[in-house]
Amino acid sequence: MKKILLLAVICFTTLCSYAQFESSKQVYESPKLKEAIRTHKLVAILPFNVKISYKRPPKNFDAAANRQQEIQMGKNIQGSMYTYLLRKADNYTVSFQDVEKTNVLLNKAKFTDSLEMHTKDEIAKVLGVDAVIYGNYDQETTKSEAGAIVTTALLGFGSKTGEGGITMQISNGADGEMLWRYTKRMNENLLSSTDDVVERQMRKISRNFPYSK
Template sequence: MKKILLFAVVCLFGLNAHAQFESAKQIYESPKLKDAVKTHKLVAILPFNVKISYKKPPKNFDAASNHEQELKMGKNIQSSMYTYLLRKADNYSVSFQDVEKTNVLLNRAKYSDSIEIHTKDEIAKVLGVDAVIFGTYNQESTKSETGAIVTTVLFGFGGKTGEGGITMQICDGADGEMLWRYTKRMNEDLFSSTDDVIERQMRKISRNFPYSK
């Protein structure tokens, strides 16, 4: 009986800790936000800046391959966000530029590998949009997949393999000024994908998303 009670306490503590970690979020809105979004018609989504780190680097860790994975994930997040917004297009007051067109225009202007050194109004001008959505995604792997599977099978929770955070921002295309910023810390479990991450986060911010009707 004592073992069962102890197990229940451990499960409850684990779930509560997960909920608390997932609830840490911040939203900033510029005083100019409401007036600015009224003038926006077309918005572009940029590839996200992704950083993947490890508490304990895996065997045969290769920095170059890790960087390639970061770039790939950055475009995956961009694509996942576009897909989510496209599915719910009727809910928004603006249209979103096709991400393939966005990336072609960035590449043509030789901005693809140097987005961070250009102002957001410069980027918006190249893309021909009224505003840009961009952000960062940081992920630190803290547990091996094998360890996560074992924990999940034994306890029914705790499949977390990492933790990190996502930051999403909107800047005005006219002057590059930041209008809106969303920051969220999160747990990542064994079964998470970029689609899952974006789906989960976009559902949470839907009430605060500036372009929601």
């Protein structure tokens, strides 16, 4: 009986901590947003800038390999976001450029490794789009995979193994001005994939997404 009660308390505490942590979000809308998006027809999604950190770095931590993982995750988020928006294309007032085309054009212009060195209107001109979606994602792992597996086995679902935060922005292609910004913190767990993270966030973002009909 004591074990069942303890397990119930752990489950309740875990769920409460999830709800509390994931309740934090901020949305900014430029006074020019509504006027600007009326002229938008094609929007590009850029690779996200990703930062992966560890509360306690794992053994044999390789900084170069970690950086490659960050770059790959940035492209994964870009691709997952495009897939999500494509699935719900009828809900939006604009079309989204195929991310493969976006990345080819960025590579041809030699922008791929220096996006932060170019203004958003410069990038939009190279891509031939009316606006660009871009952002940051930071992830800090706070629990070992082994510890997460044990907790998952006890509770029956993926437990919190870290914390993450996503910032998504839209800038006008004509002048590079930021029109919209969404920021939210969230929990991570052992079972989360990039697709899962984007799916969860886009469901929340869709309530405030400026291109929604």
